[in-house]
Amino acid sequence: MIGLPLDVTFPKLKGIRWRYCTRWDEGPAAVLGMSLLRLGICQPTDWSGSAVDFVERGFRRFCSQNRALEAKRVWVGELRITDSLFELTEQERNQIEAGREGVTEHLYLVGDYEAAASIPVGATLARLQAEHALLPAAFYQVFTTNLYKWMRVYDYLDAQEHAETWMEDLSDEESEASVYRKVDTEMPACIKAHAKTMKYRRAKNTLQEIRPHTGVAREMIRHLLEMDAHGQGQEHAWPGQLNEKDVPGIDDWLMDAENSRPGCLITWYENDAINACFDEEAQHMGENGPCQPNVALPIHLNRPANELDNEVRCVFDHAGAMLRSLAAAAKIVELVRDLYDEYLREHRIESGLPVEPSAAGVREEQL
Amino acid sequence: MKRRILAATPTCRTIDEDAKRVVRALEKVTHGRANTNDPIMEQLKQCPEGFKVGEILGKVFDSLKCVQDGGDLGERYLPPAGTVVPPLV
Numbered sequence: 514m515i516g517l518p519l520d521v522t523f524p525k526l527k528g529i530r531w532r533y534c535t536r537w538d539e540g541p542a543a544v545l546g547m548s549l550l551r552l553g554i555c556q557p558t559d560w561s562g563s564a565v566d567f568v569e570r571g572f573r574r575f576c577s578q579n580r581a582l583e584a585k586r587v588w589v590g591e592l593r594i595t596d597s598l599f600e601l602t603e604q605e606r607n608q609i610e611a612g613r614e615g616v617t618e619h620l621y622l623v624g625d626y627e628a629a630a631s632i633p634v635g636a637t638l639a640r641l642q643a644e645h646a647l648l649p650a651a652f653y654q655v656f657t658t659n660l661y662k663w664m665r666v667y668d669y670l671d672a673q674e675h676a677e678t679w680m681e682d683l684s685d686e687e688s689e690a691s692v693y694r695k696v697d698t699e700m701p702a703c704i705k706a707h708a709k710t711m712k713y714r715r716a717k718n719t720l721q722e723i724r725p726h727t728g729v730a731r732e733m734i735r736h737l738l739e740m741d742a743h744g745q746g747q748e749h750a751w752p753g754q755l756n757e758k759d760v761p762g763i764d765d766w767l768m769d770a771e772n773s774r775p776g777c778l779i780t781w782y783e784n785d786a787i788n789a790c791f792d793e794e795a796q797h798m799g800e801n802g803p804c805q806p807n808v809a810l811p812i813h814l815n816r817p818a819n820e821l822d823n824e825v826r827c828v829f830d831h832a833g834a835m836l837r838s839l840a841a842a843a844k845i846v847e848l849v850r851d852l853y854d855e856y857l858r859e860h861r862i863e864s865g866l867p868v869e870p871s872a873a874g875v876r877e878e879q880l
Numbered sequence: 881m882k883r884r885i886l887a888a889t890p891t892c893r894t895i896d897e898d899a900k901r902v903v904r905a906l907e908k909v910t911h912g913r914a915n916t917n918d919p920i921m922e923q924l925k926q927c928p929e930g931f932k933v934g935e936i937l938g939k940v941f942d943s944l945k946c947v948q949d950g951g952d953l954g955e956r957y958l959p960p961a962g963t964v965v966p967p968l969v
Contacts, residue, residue, distance in 0.1 A: 557898035
C-alpha cells in the first residue's frame, strides 16, 4: 500500500556536528585538545569546530587502538574524561560554573563499572590442578593482582569479611546453618593450601615455568602473562590517592562516599556462598552516599605546556595499559566461562525444566 | 628517489598547516572567542525557516503526547503539511 505524498521537507544541513556544548566544556577541552594534538593522540582531521568533539574523537580512536572493543566483551563500564568527580545535577553544575572565574583547572580520567562481571573459576581451577598442583593458586594470584590494578575485585576475601561481620550477631546454631559458614567450607583446597604462601612474584615464576599439556591451560596462561605484561609499571589509581590540591573538597567527599562498586565477582561456582554475600552487599551499595569511581587520575590544565603534556601522556599511558590489560583479561574470562559451561553440561543433574518433588506439584504445573 | 622526496614535502607541509589551523582554533576557544564562525549558525542564518523547527516539532510531539495520554488515534502522528523537519540521526 502506498500512502499519499506528504508536503514535508527534510532540509539537509551539511557539515554540522550533532552535539553542542557550553563554553564551560569547550574551554578545558581546548586546552586538553592542544596537548593531545602535540602528543599525536588527536589529529587535525578530528577538528569539527568543537573542542569537546575534537578530544572525543581522539580519545575514541585511542581507546579503539588499545583494544577497547575486546575489553567491552566482558567488562561493563566506561572510561571517560570529565571535569568533575562528583555527580552533579544540572542546577548544581550551573551554580558551580557560574561562580567560577575562568575555566576549570582540572580534568580527570575516570574509570567505572556499571556491573560486576561474573567469573566462576571453580571449573578452571580444577582443570589447572590436573596440570600441576601449584597452577590454580598461581593463576588466581596473578589474575586477581592484575585485576586489582584497574578495579575493585569482589572475591572470597570480601565474602569472608562480610560473613564475619554478619555472623557476629548470629547464635552458634544459626551461624552453622547460615550461608556465611559456607564461605570457608566451599573454598577449594588448591587455593586454601597455598593462599598465604603463593605471593605474586612466586606465582608469576610458577606460571612461566610450568608447561601445561592441554591447549586451554596453555592459552589461559599465555593470556594471563600478556595481561600481566600490559599492567607492568602501573598501579591502581584509586580516588583515595587524590589530595585537596588535585580536587578541592575531595577529603570531605571521600569521607561521605562509599567504596567503589566492584568490576568483577570471582566465585567458585555461580550461586555459591561468595555470590550470596555479594548479592547481600550489592543491595545496599550506594545507599549511604555516592560510590567512588574505580579509577581517577587528575589532569592539571594550568600547568606549562611541557608539564601538561607529560601528565597527559602518563594518564593516557595508564588508560592504554588498562584497556589492553582488560582486553587480555576478557579472553581469560571467556575461557573461564567456557570451562564452567562445560562443567555444567557434564554435571547436570536436573533437566532444563523445574521439577516439583510431589505429584501435586506436577499437576499444578500442568494446569 | 627524488620524486618520492618531492612528493612527501607538500603532504608534510599540509599536515603541519592543518595542525596550526586547529591550534589557532583551539586557542580561540580557550580565550572565549569561539562560535563566531559556528557552521550551524552560518547555515541557520542562510535558512531562517530552520529556527521554526523546534517550535513546530514541539507542537507535533505535544499532540502525540495527547494521543498517548488517552485521546483517539488520529492523523496527528504526522507533522502538519509544510513542516520543515531537520535530519534526525
